[in-house]
Each structure stands twice: as C-alpha cells, then as structure tokens.
Amino acid sequence: MSTLNLGRLSRLVLLGVLAGSVALARGQAQSPKKVFMITDLEGVSGIFDTDLQCMPGTSPRFEEARKLLSGEVNAAVDGLLEGGATDVVVWDGHDGSQTLSVLDIHPKCRLLTGAPVSPTFELDGTYSAVVFIGQHAMAGTAKGILSHSYSSLGVQNMWVNGKPVGEIGVRVMLAGYFKVPVIMLSGDTAACAELHELVPEAECAEVKSGVSRTAGFMLPHPTACALIREKARRALQRLAEFKPYTMMSGPVEVKIESTTRGVHSYRPREGVEQVDERTWVFRGKDIVDAWLKYSAF
Numbered sequence: 001m002s003t004l005n006l007g008r009l010s011r012l013v014l015l016g017v018l019a020g021s022v023a024l025a026r027g028q029a030q031s032p033k034k035v036f037m038i039t040d041l042e043g044v045s046g047i048f049d050t051d052l053q054c055m056p057g058t059s060p061r062f063e064e065a066r067k068l069l070s071g072e073v074n075a076a077v078d079g080l081l082e083g084g085a086t087d088v089v090v091w092d093g094h095d096g097s098q099t100l101s102v103l104d105i106h107p108k109c110r111l112l113t114g115a116p117v118s119p120t121f122e123l124d125g126t127y128s129a130v131v132f133i134g135q136h137a138m139a140g141t142a143k144g145i146l147s148h149s150y151s152s153l154g155v156q157n158m159w160v161n162g163k164p165v166g167e168i169g170v171r172v173m174l175a176g177y178f179k180v181p182v183i184m185l186s187g188d189t190a191a192c193a194e195l196h197e198l199v200p201e202a203e204c205a206e207v208k209s210g211v212s213r214t215a216g217f218m219l220p221h222p223t224a225c226a227l228i229r230e231k232a233r234r235a236l237q238r239l240a241e242f243k244p245y246t247m248m249s250g251p252v253e254v255k256i257e258s259t260t261r262g263v264h265s266y267r268p269r270e271g272v273e274q275v276d277e278r279t280w281v282f283r284g285k286d287i288v289d290a291w292l293k294y295s296a297f
Helices: 003-029 050-054 062-082 167-177 189-198 221-237 287-291
Strands: 034-039 087-091 110-112 129-135 155-160 182-188 203-212 215-218 252-258 272-276 279-284
Touching: 034 062, 050 062, 062 087, 062 129, 062 182, 062 221, 129 167, 129 189, 129 221, 155 167, 167 182, 167 189, 167 287, 182 189, 182 221, 189 203, 203 221, 252 287, 279 287
Parallel strands: 034 087, 034 129, 087 110, 129 182, 182 203
Antiparallel strands: 155 252, 203 215, 252 279, 272 279
C-alpha cells in the first residue's frame, strides 16, 4: 500500500474514533435521569395546623395550603430539570392523593394520583433518585411541626430493626431496596435532621423551623421556592456522589406501637406477632416483605 493510501486510511480511522467518542459523549449526556418525588403537606412552609389547613373538603384554608404545596413542588421540578433530570414523576402523597391537581402542576412533570396504586406507590429500580417535598418529621419529634408517622392518631412509635423511624426512614429504606438513592428533602428543621441521620450528604431545604408542634418560623413562599429550586438542582448535579441506602443483611423486624386511640388488631400469622395490647411485630426477609405484612408504604 502506498504512503498516500496509508495516510488516508489513518485519517479515516482517526475520524471514526472521534465520531465514536462524540456519539458516546452524547449518549452519556442524554442518559435518562428519572426522578420520583414523594410529596406531603405538613412540611410545606406556612403549614402549622391540621384542622385549619390539611384536611381536604373540611379545612377552611385547604385551598391555600394546596397552592403552597404546588408552588414548592413546581420549584423542585424546575431545579431537577436544571440539574439534568429527563423525567420527573410527582406522587400526590397527602391524605389519599387529594391535594395536587393537573391544573397547577408543572407542565414538564407527570402526576401520580388516585387510588389504588401498588403498595410501593409504583416506585421501582428504573428511577435514578428520590426526593421528598413538604415532608414532616416522625411522631414525637421535639419541635417537629405537625410531626407524625403515617397516622397522627394511630401510631405512637415505629422501629425497623430497633431503629426509630417515621415516613422518611421507611421510604428511604424502600428506595434502597430498589437501589435508588434519596438525594433531597424540603421540610422543617426536624425533618431535615431526620433525613441527615440516614443520608448525611443529602441536600435539604429548611423552609421552616418549629418552636412547638403547631408553631414555627416560616420562610415566605417565594423564598422557600427559590431555596427548594436551588437545593433540587444541586442534588441532581451531585447525583454521582449518592449511594442507595443499604440495610444490614439478614431478616428485618418492623415494630409498631399504636396510640391509645389507634389500637388495631392484626391476624397473627407467620411473621406477625402481638407483643402487648398496643404493640405488634412484623418480620420478613427484607424491608418490603416485613413492612407489607403491616401496611402499604
């Protein structure tokens, strides 16, 4: 082969390598980043009273509360998209999916609402990350605004393998089961501290700080939204730094202590045991197996 042809061949090979590198880079840049957003209402700035604000159909300021939540959700969606998200699914997680509306929700997300949905609310391993918006702390938390665990009247304490947990902890563990990291939360100071116990590197938007269970210092809505947007953007840009939450290997024990008003009886069976009048234990091979013997997530 002539020197000319060798030179031409070398150029073609080089061009091919460069084209492949560009295609690979584009493929990496466009790799899906699907985010699942868990929403609640009690952790939103401006929310401090259940009867006044949080009960669909009966609370006199529920419409205002719903708009406050929608604003914080949309701010988080904006931040996630700026951080590189390709798909954001927002689960309406307050009081049976009766809070968010497609009239108000961000046009570039999808709203998961209505019932029934799967016990794990359609979360699976196709997601890149989970975020919490409007999240409250667990029952009994000092200065946690409207703190409770699933039911404000029914549950006094919850433990997983002896560790006190609330909705944040259980759902962090669920995300870890699917190998999905939790990267961000918005809520009060107590809720942020609760997540940091499990995910120290998580981004947190502290939109309010409690002075009691039903009072606290609140950020104005525009300020809260700006903070949430920035934290969501930073969280997704830092996605590579996060790892899914992993529990110790072996079986899982979930223990539930009811309040005196929330006593509930379960059917004793394999993995389900009554400890005393108000306390039941649910055992399984992993968090999903154990938890689903008690309830949906």
